[in-house]
Amino acid sequence: MRALQVTAPGTLELREVPLPAPGPGELLVRVSAAGICHSDLHVLHADWQRPEPMTLGHEIAGTVAAVGTDTEAGSAAPGTAPVGTAGVVYLCWSCGTCRECTAGRQNLCLAAGRFAMPPCPGLMGHDGGMAEYVVVPTAAFVPTDIEPAQAAPLADAALTSYHAIDGAREHLRPGGTAVVIGVGGLGHIAVQILRAVSPVRVIAVDVARDKLDAAARLGAEVVLTADDAAAEKILRLTGGRGADAVFDFVGVDATAQLSVRAVAPGGAYRMVGLGGGVPGIAADGAIGDAWPWGASIKKSYAGTRNDLVDSLALAAAGTIHAEVETFPLAEGPAVFERLERGGILGRAVLIP
């Protein structure tokens, strides 16, 4: 089968690889669509450890093509989706038994260590979905009838946005304001989720005019260019108080510092973007005068399996959608370059 693989730092190749076989507790999924996330660029450029070669792709929609047999029973494990079932793949392939997993927080699974992400296809040690087929754990397959190119981005772009917003709900009250920084693949869905599940006004911030225009179309009441004046403008728009919640989908120094300057006392700063930025609370890392009383900061990773189910429900009801542009798998390397140049509006989705 064909697969889009990282073969060396910065090198992405469409290769012919053997068809994988599902083992006990696994499914073989025929991939219908795979979204390209900005994290794929971090993986491609080896910002974190991974095996090589590795097939990218953690936003996967597809159909069950084969069910691995339980070696002892000689049959499929119970709870398995039958061949032909369409669905998306939940990306946290967590252990299922640790303290966090049993509490339903699979995204914080402890099995891989305190600072590791749980195993994830196309990111951490497993081949992902930018291929004709992928093998996934049975428990990771979530059935849905949503059209595959639409469904794939829900598996991360919607899931991760939903998780960050749902966890900040106590801050999102009538008359309040939320700021979304970076209205790309994740952010353009975050704007819609905020409009759907909370009564707050949404301010979108980005460096690109076309992304801001899309955010306005999708429900942001105010759009601001990410420049030195953005924090002042947010303070002015909130009567000097600041934003009740700031969702940072970029996570570089500039956006982290903008977030700290724009958040209200008692407000929430949620850092989702993996740009490696430092909030700059104070030069020495202490909580200095720059950080308002009662404000909280949270590093937000992916979401729980229930967050995926909720995200799928919002999309099935037509309340949120991903703005997608589709490409054949073979165009993957060129599309990655386009994403890197900021040339994708919404989400790019590969069709194998």
Ligand code: NAD
């Ligand atoms: P994307 O490339 O689709 O969108 C990024 C957006 O940020 C673009 O609209 C871009 O114009 C804008 N932007 C870039 N620099 C900016 C700046 N300085 N100020 C304001 N806006 C700026 O990326 P994406 O797929 O939405 O991913 C966003 C980030 O979230 C990436 O770092 C990605 O790795 C990370 N991510 C994190 C998680 C998690 O669980 N924490 C999950 C998925 C993605």
Ligand code: ZN
């Ligand atoms: Zn991602």
Ligand code: ZN
């Ligand atoms: Zn676990």
